[in-house]
Amino acid sequence: MANILFQNALRRKSQKTPPIWFMRQAGRYHSHYRKLKDKYSFEQLCKTPDLAAEVAFGPIKEFDYDVAILFSDILFLLEGLGLELKFDPGPKFSSYITLENLNQFSDIDRAIEHMHFQTEAIRITREKIPENKSLIGFVGGPWTLSKYAFGNNKINKIDSKLNLDFISKTFLPLLKKNIQLQLDAGVEIVMIFDSSLHDLDSINFKDSYFNFLQDIALSFPQKVGYYSRGQNEESLSSCMNLPFAGLGYDYSIKLSTMFKKQKTGFIQGNFNEQFILQDTQSFQEHLKDYIQEMKSIEDTNGWVCGLGHGINKDTPEKNVHIFIENIRKEFS
Numbered sequence: 001m002a003n004i005l006f007q008n009a010l011r012r013k014s015q016k017t018p019p020i021w022f023m024r025q026a027g028r029y030h031s032h033y034r035k036l037k038d039k040y041s042f043e044q045l046c047k048t049p050d051l052a053a054e055v056a057f058g059p060i061k062e063f064d065y066d067v068a069i070l071f072s073d074i075l076f077l078l079e080g081l082g083l084e085l086k087f088d089p090g091p092k093f094s095s096y097i098t099l100e101n102l103n104q105f106s107d108i109d110r111a112i113e114h115m116h117f118q119t120e121a122i123r124i125t126r127e128k129i130p131e132n133k134s135l136i137g138f139v140g141g142p143w144t145l146s147k148y149a150f151g152n153n154k155i156n157k158i159d160s161k162l163n164l165d166f167i168s169k170t171f172l173p174l175l176k177k178n179i180q181l182q183l184d185a186g187v188e189i190v191m192i193f194d195s196s197l198h199d200l201d202s203i204n205f206k207d208s209y210f211n212f213l214q215d216i217a218l219s220f221p222q223k224v225g226y227y228s229r230g231q232n233e234e235s236l237s238s239c240m241n242l243p244f245a246g247l248g249y250d251y252s253i254k255l256s257t258m259f260k261k262q263k264t265g266f267i268q269g270n271f272n273e274q275f276i277l278q279d280t281q282s283f284q285e286h287l288k289d290y291i292q293e294m295k296s297i298e299d300t301n302g303w304v305c306g307l308g309h310g311i312n313k314d315t316p317e318k319n320v321h322i323f324i325e326n327i328r329k330e331f332s
Contacts, residue, residue, distance in 0.1 A: 001126070002188060003066045003134040009266040010189070010222070010245055012302040017331045019134075020324055021067035023193065023227070024310035025059045030317065032058035042087045046072050049120035056121075057128045063320050067134045070122055070187065074140030077174060078149050080114030081105040096151035099162060105149070106170050112177045122185035137182035139175050141194020141228065142167040142212050158199055164208050172212055176219055183223060189245045191225045192216070195309065198230030205235050217242035227268065229309060237261055251308030256297050268304040276319045277312055283319050284326075291330045 005019035027033055033055060036045060045051045055071040079085040082105050084094040097105050118137070126135050146152070146163040149171075179190045200209060216224055226239060227248030239247060246266030249258060251273070258267050275286035294300060305327050311320070 001131050003132055005066050006134040006188075006304070009302050009304050012264065012266075014301050017328055018300070018303040018305040019066035020305045020327060021065045021069065021136075022307050022311045022320075023069075025063075025065055025069060026055045026071050027311065028313035029311055029315040029320075030059055030062065032062060042073075042089070046076070046121075047117045049117060049124050052117075052121035053124040053128045056125045060129050060133055062317075063324055065133075065324070067136055068125060068129045069191075070118060070125065070135070070137045070182065072118055072121065072138070074138070074145060074193065075148060076115060077111060077140070077145065077178060080111030081107065081149075081170070081174075082110075083149065091148070093148070093151070097149045097166070099159075102166060108170065108174045108177065111174055112181065115178055115181060118178075118182060119185040122182060122187055126186050134188050135186065136189050136191055136225075137179075137185075137187035138191040138193055139178050139182075141192050141197070141226075142171045142175060143200050143209060144194050144196040145171055145175075147196050147199075152199075160200070160204050164204065167209075167212055172215060176216060179216070179220055179224060183220070189223055189225055190220070191227060191248070194226065194228040196230060197228050200230070202232070202235055205231060206238070210238055213239060214242055217244050222265070225266065225268070233257065240264075246302065246304065248304075248306070249308070255294070255303075259297055259299060259303075262302075266302045266304045267300075268306055270306070270308040271323070273307040273309050273312055273315075276307065276315050276323060278319075280316070280319060280322070284322065287323060287326055291326065295330070 003019055005015060005017060008015045009019055036055060040051060045055050052071040056068050059065055060068050075085055075091050086092050129135060146167050150163060152158050182190050221243035222245045225245045229250045233253060240262045244265050246268060247262060248268035249255065249270045251270045255267060255270055271290050275283055
């Protein structure tokens with residue numbers, strides 16, 4: 001009940017062909033998703049287990065990705081804490097956590113109870129996808145979630161101490177419970193998507209934030225993967241010593257360097273997601289360069305092929321087919 005290519009990558013076992021999955025591979029670029037979205041709201045698709053499973057299954061059937069991903073959203077944890085959330089079409093909160101009201105948003109048990117729709121969605125998704133496909137879950141990164149919770153993405157300036165304190169007291173234990181929920185439900189690993197680290201300075205990363213990541217990794221050795229965007233290579237290198245299942249890198253990080261440095265766990269990435277948006281000829285030229293670059297790396301054991309970040313809603317489906325077909329052809 002798992003994809004052998006993905007399992008080999010987790011173990012850094014030698015193989016010619018990498019497994020392939022994209023962040024947000026079930027989404028607006030795909031006609032299967034858009035047809036469902038014509039009938040149901042985003043919240044209904046996420047919180048109705050049968051629908052969530054159907055959304056996750058669509059790209060597996062259409063594009064033959066090696067890994068299916070739980071269809072959900074990182075922000076439902078904040079909704080569980082008590083923040084009013086709606087998608088119109090993107091996420092919108094009616095209010096944010098502040099220093100004055102933060103005690104109102106600390107009920108971890110209530111928040112995790114809110115997430116139990118994921119349990120059934122994972123079970124049904126696992127039943128729906130072929131046995132030779134893997135299934136993974138995901139949560140938001142602590143810093144990324146805190147920025148949404150405090151409105152740092154919208155109206156409020158970053159107060160690093162406030163964000164980090166709230167992470168320590170609330171988000172960290174809550175995320176660990178959500179990770180355990182998804183693992184218990186049947187996912188093989190849980191990815192942490194931390195895509196908003198650009199305004200976390202390196203000192204706070206080293207002195208505080210790294211400890212949060214270490215806590216999670218040690219709590220779930222080889223069961224949690226970590227993808228981040230916005231930190232430099234030096235900061236990311238410190239995560240290599242943690243027992244993560246693997247690490248994902250955006251296109252700004254050279255994978256050739258990471259394969260030399262990172263000796264355990266998968267290495268995911270990292271074709272520039274902007275290139276796959278281009279006309280077919282231009283996209284194929286970039287893909288050819290990417291393939292040659294990856295072929296020049298002496299040892300790519302552990303490679304999980306994907307994009308540098310999530311797939312854009314305007315990505316042509318034809319280009320997704322071309323990407324997957326060419327990767328499998330050239331690395332076979």
